[in-house]
Amino acid sequence: MTDTSTRLEPASTTWPDPPQLVDVLLRDELETARRRAEAFGPEYALIWSEIDRSVRGGKRFRSSIVLRTHDALGGRCLEAAVLVAAGFELLHTAFLIHDDLIDRDTVRRGAPNLAATLRNVSLALGADEDRARRWSDASAVLAGDLALSRAHRLIASVDIPGRQRMQLLDLLDETLLVSAGGELADTAFGLGLHLPTLDEAILVCESKTAMYSFRAPLRAGAVLAGAGDDVLVELDDIGRLLGRAFQLVDDLLGVFAPEEKIGKSNVSDLREGKHTALILHARTLPVWDELESNLGREDLDQVTAARMRWALAHSAAPVRVEEQVREDLDDVIARLTRRPLPPEMAAVVEALVSQVRDALDDVVGHVEEARCQAG
Structure with missing residues (x-):
């Protein structure tokens, strides 16, 4: 692993731009790995280059939560916080690579994703379609595994007391297990092996997104800051609510937002037949008659998807999801009143609530646009 001790200033209450330090660390880590991979051949080095490209495209949302939580709770372990924050970015990247492979998505952040890029490379080298797909699938599996391994290495390398390090490693293990x-x-659910209840779909929101996007980063920052068990428990509950609301908003965005807005297909969830809260609400409404025959069709086209989007927009389904999100966000704010966190940490939570609320307001606008389109 790259030695970061010469790049990180001593921790203080004034941050020396920690997000930039995360970027520097990730760049050096992945470049070192790519150079080592060259000894095994250009294909292996290419996989690491693609991992690097995948990491660089992120918004640093999860690493920001780690850093801001650590700072807000009076943490003095800047080097450790940067290492853990970088680990969460690699964890996120690994999950995205594997998720795209599972969903057969080819676009991420408005560009061909890792699997699609490697498929195109193999086609250019003369492989037929089947061999190109098989090689790109294998590459995506391995790339996700490599990113996970590197995330674990970064988090395990933090120079903190053994009890805190074990707390972080246990947290990483729980995050992987739950996610x-x-x-x-x-x-x-998407394959029709089990038709979920609404409660089961909400639990998936909490498992897939809340755990690694909110609960784990909040807890990691708090552990690094030496927070007490009462703070850890409270942040865990807050992270669950925030993550659930975040995923519900993301499910709406995945159907109603333009592709140039979300950087990926807005037909994929309908084509995969994902049983999100939006779809489960729709199943109980008259609109289901207009959706059932097309939901989950592998050959679902843009025109048919647009009609489904229009029908959903005219139903009560997106309104019910919106109400659930607002209820969860209001609950978070209420918790800050009932069980107050330190003011600086409460401000971090309030900022996260505002981010999710802004995203919800944005997607509500997209639902309204879909409602105004010709059916």
Whole structure:
């Protein structure tokens, strides 16, 4: 692993731009790995280059939560916080690579994703379609595994007391366990192996997204800051609510937002037949008659998807999801009043609530646009 001790200034209450330090660390880590991979051949080095490209496209949302939580709770372990924050970015990248492979998505952040890029490379080298797909699938599996391994290495390398390090490693283990379980359940729902209840779909939101996007980063920052068990428990509950609301908004965006807005297909969820809260609400409404025959069709086209989007927009389904999100966000704010966190940490939570609320307001606008389109 790259030695970061010469790049990180001593921790203080004034941050020396920690997000930039995360970017520097990730760049150096992945470049070192790519150079080592060259000894095994250009294909292996290419996989690491693609991991690097995948990491660079992120918004640093999860690493920001780690850093801001650590700072807000009076943490003095800047080097450790940067290492853990970088680990969460690699964890996120690994999950995205594997998720795209499972969902057969080819676009991420408005560009061909890792699997699609490697498929195109193999086609250019003369492989036929079947061999190109098989090689790109294998590459995506391995790339996700490599990113996971590197995330674990970064988090395990933090120079903090042994008890805190074990707390972080236990947290990483729990995050992988819960997130994988949520992904497996979500895949089963999409394949029709099990028709979920609304409560089961909400649990998937908490497992797939809340755990690694909110609960784990909040807890990691708090552990690094030496927070007490009462703070850890409270942040865990807050992270569950925030992550659930975040995923519900993301499910709406995945159907109603333009592709140039979300950087990926807005037909994919309908084509995969994902049983999100939006679709489960729709099943109980008259609109289901207009959706059932097309939901989950592998050959679902843009025109048919647009008609489904229009029908959903005219139903009560998106309104019910919106109400659930607003209820969860209001609950978070209420918790800050009932069980106050330190003011600086409460401000971090309030900022996260505002981010999710802004995203919800944005998607409500997209639902209205879909409602105004010709059916």
